Amino acid sequence: MSSSLESVLDTVRLIDPDGSPVPPDRYPSDRYAIPADADLVARYRSMVLGRRINDQASALTRQGRLAVYPSSHGQEACQVAAAAALRPGDWLFPTYRDTVAVMERGVDPVEILTWLKGDRHCAYDPLEHHVAPQTTPLATQLLHAVGVAHAGRLQGQDVVAMALCGDGATSEGDFHEALNFAAVFRAPVVFLVQNNKYAISVPLSRQTAAPSLAHKGVGYGVPAVLVDGNDVAALDAVLREAVAHAAAGGRPVLVEADTYRVQAHTNADDPTRYRTEAEVEEWRPRDPIARLRTYLRARGALDDAQEATITAEAEALAATVRDGVSHGPAPDPDDLFEHVFSAMTPQLRAQRDLLREELVAEGADR
């Protein structure tokens, strides 16, 4: 593949919001083609499971079983396409909102949700899955992705890092440093910005005056593509191309996915204070799952039996998550001290022993 990939700053869309295929003469670039039905059925299944987990996790916050849940409801196309574009061994760098993408990379959803349950900060093994811990400080993980990719290049690995962030994160310095470092070091990183239009309450217009977030790639010499973030077919085509380009030329790509956060930032947020219901209503017909379903049904690629199977699978997964989040061993207070350093310092050992004594006394008092 050539070392230069031409930027596409007009939105790539392959399926219209009403589910009809976009005529290829309306594609902004002839590089893209609509994925095969089998791939899209797989994406459909993943989105349905992802939606179910999003909604299940939100329900668990209302029951007090999860402290908080930042849902990607409505952004499932970005979630599943990001994960599906990666090859075995590639890395994913997710944010707190990217539970579904992490799940799509094969991590057990109960393990993913453990940090929101309050038991420990990151329960899955990042090295086993090549999935970094879900990162809360915005844009910071993008630099880690550059480091993993650069180290991969230095060590002769065929590895691409997919780094996720939102529109708010593009205002952080680390976003710019990451794009710049990746470009300068030719690190194979795909940056996927899920532009869901809000950083908690602050709208996109307060984050940037640029024509698009994809334009930010231009200044760093990073090819950029703007894609309809609710069209999983377009995301699939764009992200697969980006991963292939990064892998072949060892160069980064920036992808902006135009999507929308139809729900609150988290269960603790009140979006009625900063946006109108009418605005949200405009986005509901653009739902990524309904769009793909209409497309696949019209083509005869998805029938009632398949849908029933997927629904049953989603319900079973939700039950597993409900059960897993509600049960399981209590976290061990010794863990507080165990991993601060690779070898416990004498001071931490003394503090651990103090807590142990307190807990013994507490037990005796009961």
Next chain:
Amino acid sequence: MTKMTMVGALNAALRDAMVEDPRVVVFGEDVGPLGGVFRVTDGLTAEFGEDRCFDTPLAESGIVGMAIGMAMNGMRPVVEMQFDAFAYPAFEQVASHLAKIGNRTHGKVRLPVVVRIPYGGGIGGVEHHCDSSEAYYAHTPGLTVVTPATNEDAYGLLRAAIAGSDPVIFFEPKKQYFTKEEVDVTADVPPIGRAVVRREGTDATLIAYGPAVPVALAAAEQAQREGRSLAVVDVRSIVPFDDATVTAAVRATGRAVVVAEAQGFASVASEIVARVTEQCFHHLAAPVRRVTGFDIPFPPPKLERHHLPSVNRILDTVDELQWDES
């Protein structure tokens, strides 16, 4: 034994570590062909190539963030912050990730990253070139914080820092960079976490680290001429802190003064006073005192001598350790 500067000792440590372990990479600002503004990385790019020692874009958060990722993927980055105050843009990466990813992942992901920071004054530097910022890092759980006071320790502690499993903030007392001392690079690498008694004494104990150690030793020398015997302990490792060595040295004399360049309020010196007081109270003949910088931004060059701990200020403080009452 070889006579070398601290810069030479640090350079030798980097070089030897790179020879020994291909996972060790060095990067930062001007560390490539120039060899660093202080020449600590001199010759490394020429010897090991661009992939092992390289310049980065001028962005400290980027440097530390990339180092974290490289460590996640099996390498051992040693990065240079050009000056103490220029490390602040990297603080989020240091405090939120470098220090905590090991803990966050229950030890699954260890980050053997060394962040080298030339620090302290005494070089006539303009603003932003003379900070003593160790307290910020020492206050952050998960960071090992060390600072050599001798050229031999500069070599040995840097080798130990690179060879370890945890992130290390490595503070280099830049005013000592070009002082020549005998260095035995074949000596056993000192374990991180051990203080060392630099000078025995019987009347009072000076506790110092980094650039304050030579000042404390000079004060002890002067005190000897004036008939008072001062011990000097070099902390070397701020985190983990060697309570055993420090408190034993204080118990032996019953009096202690902590000497450090950083401003004293909420400082490492304050922490040492608290620890010594908590652990040695019944052995103390006087309150433990501090000689530190004033609680001011680092002064302009023509005024810095008033700010830095001096032999006289140390000896005046020692004089105030309630000698008449014992």
